[in-house]
Amino acid sequence: MPIEIPALRHRREDIPSLVSFFLDYYNDINDRYVTHIDPDVMLALQEYHWPGNVRELQNYVERAVVMSDTDELTLDLLPTCVTSGEPLINEFGGSFPGAEGGLGLPAGVPGEGVSGTDQPGIPPAASAMSGGGMSGTLRTNDPNAPAVSPAAYADRMDVKTLTRFVVSRGLAEADDDDNVHECVVDQVEKELIAQVLAQCGGVQTKAAARLGMNRNTLYKKIKQYELG
Structure with missing residues (x-):
C-alpha cells in the first residue's frame, strides 16, 4: 500500500535527524569519521527548498563525507545550490540517462511523491523517513524542466577529490x-x-612522451587494454 509522505521542505524538523543518520551510514561504509557539523551547515540545509527530497539530502551528505579532509561537515563541502539557495536545476542542464546515485547528486527524486517501503539506494532505516519516488534523473515539478546532469559536478571537483571518490566507489563495487x-x-x-x-x-610516440613512459610500455598497455 502506498504511503503519502510530505515533501522534505514541509518537514524541515526531520533534517537534523536525517543528516545524523546519513553521516553515520556513509562514515561506516567509507571508513571516515566526519562526526561534527558546522552550525552554518545545518542552517543552510534547513533553509534549502529540497526539490529532490530526502534522496537529494542523502547524496549531499555522501558527497561531503567522501570529500572531507577533517572530522567536520563544513559549508564548503555543500554544493552551491544549497549554500546560495539557488535551485540545482537552474545551475546545470542536460540529462544523464540511467544515472543511479553518485556523489553529490540525487538519483532522481521528484519534488513531491509517494513512497513505498523499499527504495533502492537508500539505507533501509531511512526509507521510511523519505519522500518522493525514483525515476533515474532529478527533475522538478515542472515537466518541461531539463534533468540534472551528474557530469556537471565532475567539472567542479579537483583531481584529488575525484580520485578519492573513484577509489571509494571502486572499493564499494x-x-x-x-x-x-x-x-x-x-x-x-x-x-x-x-x-x-x-x-x-x-x-603513440607523442602519447608515450605525454604519459611519461617509453613507447614499448605504451604499446603493451594498448594491447592489454585492447585500445588498438
Missing part, C-alpha cells in the same frame, strides 16, 4: 575476492591512455 587494483587503477589507467591517445591523434 568490488567483491571480496576481486583484485581491487584491476577494479580501480587499471580502469583509470585505461581511460587516461585512451584520452591521451585521442589528444595526440593516435601517434
Whole structure:
C-alpha cells in the first residue's frame, strides 16, 4: 500500500535527524569519521527548498563525507545550490540517462511523491523517513524542466577529490575476492591512455612522451587494454 509522505521542505524538523543518520551510514561504509557539523551547515540545509527530497539530502551528505579532509561537515563541502539557495536545476542542464546515485547528486527524486517501503539506494532505516519516488534523473515539478546532469559536478571537483571518490566507489563495487587494483587503477589507467591517445591523434610516440613512459610500455598497455 502506498504511503503519502510530505515533501522534505514541509518537514524541515526531520533534517537534523536525517543528516545524523546519513553521516553515520556513509562514515561506516567509507571508513571516515566526519562526526561534527558546522552550525552554518545545518542552517543552510534547513533553509534549502529540497526539490529532490530526502534522496537529494542523502547524496549531499555522501558527497561531503567522501570529500572531507577533517572530522567536520563544513559549508564548503555543500554544493552551491544549497549554500546560495539557488535551485540545482537552474545551475546545470542536460540529462544523464540511467544515472543511479553518485556523489553529490540525487538519483532522481521528484519534488513531491509517494513512497513505498523499499527504495533502492537508500539505507533501509531511512526509507521510511523519505519522500518522493525514483525515476533515474532529478527533475522538478515542472515537466518541461531539463534533468540534472551528474557530469556537471565532475567539472567542479579537483583531481584529488575525484580520485578519492573513484577509489571509494571502486572499493564499494568490488567483491571480496576481486583484485581491487584491476577494479580501480587499471580502469583509470585505461581511460587516461585512451584520452591521451585521442589528444595526440593516435601517434603513440607523442602519447608515450605525454604519459611519461617509453613507447614499448605504451604499446603493451594498448594491447592489454585492447585500445588498438
